Amino acid sequence: MAGIEISTELAARGFDLIVPGDMGIGNTTSASCIVAALSGLPAARVTGRGTGIDRVTLALKRSVIERALRLHRDRLGDPLGVLAAVGGFEIAGLAGLCLGAASRRVPVLLDGLISTAAALVAAAMAPALPAYLIAGHQSVEPGHHIALSTLGLRPLLRLNMRLGEGSGAALAIPIVRAAASTLATMASLTDVLPAPDLPSDQLGPRP
Numbered sequence: 001m002a003g004i005e006i007s008t009e010l011a012a013r014g015f016d017l018i019v020p021g022d023m024g025i026g027n028t029t030s031a032s033c034i035v036a037a038l039s040g041l042p043a044a045r046v047t048g049r050g051t052g053i054d055r056v057t058l059a060l061k062r063s064v065i066e067r068a069l070r071l072h073r074d075r076l077g078d079p080l081g082v083l084a085a086v087g088g089f090e091i092a093g094l095a096g097l098c099l100g101a102a103s104r105r106v107p108v109l110l111d112g113l114i115s116t117a118a119a120l121v122a123a124a125m126a127p128a129l130p131a132y133l134i135a136g137h138q139s140v141e142p143g144h145h146i147a148l149s150t151l152g153l154r155p156l157l158r159l160n161m162r163l164g165e166g167s168g169a170a171l172a173i174p175i176v177r178a179a180a181s182t183l184a185t186m187a188s189l190t191d192v193l194p195a196p197d198l199p200s201d202q203l204g205p206r207p
Helices: 002-012 027-039 055-071 079-086 089-103 113-125 142-151 167-185
Strands: 108-110 133-135
Touching (some): 002 089, 027 055, 027 113, 079 113, 089 108, 089 113, 113 142, 133 142
Parallel strands (some): 108 133
16 A cells, blocks of 8 residues: 555654644545444444535435445445445555554554544554554544544544644644653652662661
């Protein structure tokens, strides 16, 4: 996959965090379809308003997803089959990006529904992958919440964004950097406090 090649190349160049984002029209439909297929939940549970569609268009969107799931029901047991049947090139690329990053032990900071749906496909292909995923934020899309829960991820931010388009994850980058810096450099109590005075009978034998 092109996504695998991109992330492995970035890892080889020294990048230590990969942040996939997306921008498109109609891709919340395919992403919601993927979430429904891999979670086993009905379209009505996972499908939101995307860019803010009205009630009538939302009903149409859900019916399209339901028809797609019925049409491709024989392929829904296989994550690659799900991706081929109801995904898009951008979601396939993002799934590969996650797989390639994890193979090089580089964490991936997820953005909204589309990148998380892609990560859901990648995790279905490689069950150890969620250990390398970080949820940047949780959008108002119901499928995003379900995908994060399926992956076992807790979002760093809840800003009521609808999609994110990369911005939600970008806002979470300073939090990830601060956490990594704290783990790497913060002193522990044993580093800064003097050793306690113990009675001689608790000091143990001398060398």
